[in-house]
Amino acid sequence: MLTPLRILLAEDERTISRLIRQVLTSVGHTVIGVQSAAEAIELLRSGQFDLVLLDLNLADGDGFRVVDALTRDAAAARPPVLVMTGERSFADDDPRFATVAGVLWKPFALDDLEAAVGRFSA
Amino acid sequence: MGEPETEEYFRREAMGAFAHEVRTPLTSIRMVMELGRRQSTGGQLVLDRELSDMLSTSVDDLQRLADDLQEASRLERGKLAIGTGPCDLAAAIAAANDLILPRICMECRPPVGVEGAWDTARLVRSVAGFAESANRMGDGSGLVRVRVKSEVPQAAVALQFESGVRGPDLRPIAADAGFSYFRSRLFVLAMGGTVTCLRSERHATISVRIPYAPRKGRD
Numbered sequence: 001m002l003t004p005l006r007i008l009l010a011e012d013e014r015t016i017s018r019l020i021r022q023v024l025t026s027v028g029h030t031v032i033g034v035q036s037a038a039e040a041i042e043l044l045r046s047g048q049f050d051l052v053l054l055d056l057n058l059a060d061g062d063g064f065r066v067v068d069a070l071t072r073d074a075a076a077a078r079p080p081v082l083v084m085t086g087e088r089s090f091a092d093d094d095p096r097f098a099t100v101a102g103v104l105w106k107p108f109a110l111d112d113l114e115a116a117v118g119r120f121s122a
Numbered sequence: 123m124g125e126p127e128t129e130e131y132f133r134r135e136a137m138g139a140f141a142h143e144v145r146t147p148l149t150s151i152r153m154v155m156e157l158g159r160r161q162s163t164g165g166q167l168v169l170d171r172e173l174s175d176m177l178s179t180s181v182d183d184l185q186r187l188a189d190d191l192q193e194a195s196r197l198e199r200g201k202l203a204i205g206t207g208p209c210d211l212a213a214a215i216a217a218a219n220d221l222i223l224p225r226i227c228m229e230c231r232p233p234v235g236v237e238g239a240w241d242t243a244r245l246v247r248s249v250a251g252f253a254e255s256a257n258r259m260g261d262g263s264g265l266v267r268v269r270v271k272s273e274v275p276q277a278a279v280a281l282q283f284e285s286g287v288r289g290p291d292l293r294p295i296a297a298d299a300g301f302s303y304f305r306s307r308l309f310v311l312a313m314g315g316t317v318t319c320l321r322s323e324r325h326a327t328i329s330v331r332i333p334y335a336p337r338k339g340r341d
Contacts, residue, residue, distance in 0.1 A: 015150040015176045019157060036262065057142070057298075060262030061324055086145030087138075087297075107149035110156045 002121045004028040005050040010040040010066060011084065012059045020053065023110055024117060036060040041069045049079045051120050053104075056085040064096050071099075082116055084108070127295060136304035138297030140191055147180035147187075154180070190301065194308050204312045209240040211270065211279060218249035226257050228283075230268035236279060238334045244309045245332075251306030252283045252317075252328050258300045259319075259326035260285020272334065278315075279334045286325035295319045303328070 007024060011017040012035040021031045032049075034040050037058045044052070044066070056063040063083060070078050080101035088105060097103065104116055154177045158169045169177065196202040212232040219228045228249075253266045260266070262285075269282040295303070299319070307317045315332035 013146050013150070015180060016146070016153065018176070019150065019153040023153075023157070058262070059258075059264070062298075086149070087142050106145040107152045110153060110160070 002028060002118065004030065005117070005121045006048065007031045007051045007053060007117070008040060008043055008047075008049045008079075009033045009053045010035075010037065010058060010063060011053070011055040012036065012057075013055070016055075020113065023113060027114070029117070029121070037063060037065040040066045044070060044077070044079075045073065048077060051117065052079050052081045053117075054081050054083050054100075056083050056087070064094075067096060067099060080120060132295075132304060132307070135295065135297045135299070136194070136301065139299065139301040139304060140187065142297060143301050144184065144187055147183040150176060150180040151184075187301065190305050194305050197308050197312050204244065204309075205241045206239040207242060208237060209242040209245060211236040211238070211272075214240070214242060214245045215249055215268070215270070217246045218253065221246065221250040222253055226253055226264050226266060228253050228266050228268045230270060232268075232270045233272050236272045236334070238279070238332075240332070241309075241313065244313070248306040248309045248330070249281065251302035251309075252281070252330060255300045255303035255306070256283040256285045256326045256328050259298065259321050261287075261324050274334075277334050278331050281330045281332070283328040283330075284326070288320070288325045288327070289322035291322055293321050293323070295321065299326075 007029050009017060009020055009031050011020065011033065017033050017035070021033055024031050032043065032047075034043060035058070037060050040052070040054070040058075043049075052066070054063045054066055063085075067081055070081075082102045082104060083097070083100050084104045084106060086106035102116055102119070104112060154169070154173050158173055161170075162168050193202065197204075212234055215228065215230055215232045219230075222228075249268075253268065256266050257264060265285070267284045269280075269284075271280045273280055303319075310317050310330055310332060313332055315330060317331075318329045320327045320329075
């Protein structure tokens with residue numbers, strides 16, 4: 001039995017955002033979508049989330065800004081972060097990948113998305 | 123600043139940008155197809171109107187990227203000529219702004235009456251591409267400040283695209299500038315112009331200089 005999660009989705013590609021929300025809400029999760037790192041940081045400071053799905057290539061910069069902001073803000077809750085990116089070469093020399101709970105490599109399958117999120121709702 | 127910005131370096135970063143950007147429409151297509159299959163009845167694939175539209179948009183994005191890559195490649199190999207014709211700079215900038223609205227808006231007051239012999243279509247796409255790239259490397263606010271100067275004695279026009287506030291640590295141009303930067307740069311080089319970029323954390327200033335031969339016989 002899955003535990004429903006409250007998920008913050010930071011993804012500025014509207015089609016991908018819409019599809020992820022559709023898939024995850026269909027299995028009982030609540031998904032709040034934002035399109036920028038700034039919006040994600042603001043929501044994470046004011047709301048409670050069980051998981052963050054974070055695109056690394058957001059309109060207002062590198063998605064790791066969100067992770068950095070959470071790390072610096074002692075008062076903020078720190079839900080696990082799953083990053084979504086298509087750039088595998090980033091991971092080779094960026095130590096920040098070691099600080100997140102997991103990576104979904106684009107283009108990913110729906111099964112991969114569900115399995116990755118499912119780890120946090122088991 | 124790291125690796126020198128040689129042509130080989132630009133080519134490699136351009137390929138990196140391309141490979142990265144291709145993955146976005148591919149992700150959408152893969153997800154739509156899988157969702158369609160899940161919703162299928164009797165083993166038949168069913169795509170509703172919304173999913174079909176999403177699929178169509180992603181395929182168009184892929185097609186555009188493939189066309190851009192082919193065009194850039196042909197230009198580099200000298201297989202494609204840059205055309206020239208009468209082109210009004212202010213009109214070209216306005217047309218470029220129309221291409222990128224509403225995602226990005228250029229704040230610009232171009233000089234009136236600057237008309238040169240340029241490849242209008244590629245000039246428009248270059249201006250739009252640099253604005254997209256500046257926004258991407260800069261603050262991502264969607265507002266790009268563009269300064270345009272006509273340097274009559276030097277027979278050139280100078281365009282500067284800026285987003286964000288310059289920080290202390292300069293960074294090299296890289297794949298995250300987006301494929302539009304590399305494609306636009308190739309267009310400008312083919313027109314005999316130059317492109318330089320100054321960037322720091324969440325800031326970019328792209329400076330473009332294009333030869334300007336004022337049309338004769340005006341007025």
